[in-house]
Amino acid sequence: MTLRYTSTRYWRRLTVIAVLGPLLIVVGLFLGDGWREPWTLLDPARAGILQLRLWRVGLGALAGASLALAGCVLQTVLRNPLAEPFVLGLSSGAGLGTAACIVLGALVLHPILLPLSGFAGAMCSLLVVYHLARTARGTTPHTLILAGVVWGSITHSVLMFLVTQSSAEGLQAILWWMLGDLQVYDPQLIIMVAVMNSAAALGLFAHHRALNALLLGDEGAAHVGVNTERVKITVLALGTLLAAAAVSVSGIIAFVGLVAPHVARAWVGSDHRRLLPAAALAGATFLVWADGIGRTLLFPVEIPVGVLTALVGGPFFLLLLRRKQKEIWT
């Protein structure tokens, strides 16, 4: 049965994104050292470099898609166009959790503890920020962002303190990680995070009808049969897990979770059945290219990917902030 109730234009655009996104990601492989002679990357003699690139691009796609999905559902559930893991302080919460895990030496037990402690930190941040911002009539965009920014700087300070207490040779690595770093240090961990986040993404997608209903507000969703509280908690937990796991392997990367969902919404509309895959693809492509450009622009100097996403995403965020909420979303 064809779904005649939706505009076919949106489905056509999703198809375009589904083809173009992966294609651009593959092209992104060739950015960086030697981009003028892309065929050299395929030279069997340089298989090691290709492998490193593959891991790096894979991690970029994974982190970008995860952050975009997280931003997408945070925006829907918190009913706030400015919601995003970084802005809400979830990313620095995840960073703090991850750093605490490293400092306390819990990592020797099992590497999976890294993303999980990130998740714990991000979840704590979400609860704190949400309760700080809560008023009698739910959260308003402004209180939520204010609470997120303030909480983000508090956790960031603690994170900085931990950094200064760590050994000198680790400093550079941690600094890079705080700015967002897509270099792969532990392939096994990446695979674990990829599996975990794929499961979380499928879990989110399974809720696409409930997420659509939530666009009608909590009561409106309840009126069409959605168990609003349960869905909101599930979806927020899955979104936070996605963001936290991404942070634990790629560091704190700003604004991908903000830009990608908005771009996707403009392209394919607000039906989460199209929006979730489109946002994931947009986030993955965006981050892979931001990283690729960071490798290429000032070569041999490398610009941290978090710096580039903030350079692009920051102005975008200010633009959204300046316009009225209504004009963005309607």
Add this chain to the structure above:
Amino acid sequence: MNATPLFVLDAIHAGYLGQPVLRGLSATIGPAEIVALIGPNGVGKTTLLKVLAGDLPLQAGQLTYRGKPLAAWPRGIRAQSIAYVPPVLDLLTAMPVAEFVALGRTPYLLGGRRWQKADQAAVEHSLQVMALDRFRDRNVHELSEGEKHRAMMALALAQEPTVLLLDEPTAHLDIKHAWHTMEWVASWHREMRTTVIMTTHDLNLAATFAERLWLLADGTLRAAGPAAEVLTPDLLSHVYDYPIRVWTDAGATTRRVFPVRVKDRGQGRTSLLV
């Protein structure tokens, strides 16, 4: 009316933060009725509607729907039977009208069932009944107030409900759109035998379209029945605390309600009334 009732309300208490707005209200609602809830501001019309929608838990008393406590119905099943139309649109993002109306199929699809012909048919029917077919690809937020309200009603219609709850369906509409809205509701009621329960401040509209009027006061039912019984000058003037006249045509089929300007409060209100 004489068939088994849909809703049975038995001495219900409900309200916000422990403060009951409804205090010991008892009533029944039969199938295929149009009931208008009237009464002054803050008297509990919307509270009662929220109770019937399952939004607000009871503080005391019993409320059954089709012989079973309303709260005991699974949400999804309940939403296939009871639809609620809010007074104003609250939609987070832009969305084409057809997609918006299709959200009314959510209760049937939450279990993971795929979109089927029946779903499509329900949406198409809603769009047609509410004359929204030509707006189907238009952004809901770009519609006029009247069209937005029709879109919200179409969403509820797509739920194929037995009971339709309307919260102030004409509050933001001019006379033409308000009366058209009610004509739509009435024809839907005739066609689908849907029970309609609505709150309104427009007593003339209620008198015209509702089969039964519930006049709420002091957290309970002050009067219930057809317009001829409820819309009497004494009762209305007392409950609304303002002089009100009622005009009845020769056949006594239509009633019209007029507030009367109080020129001299010292004279007492009753002297101004018919």
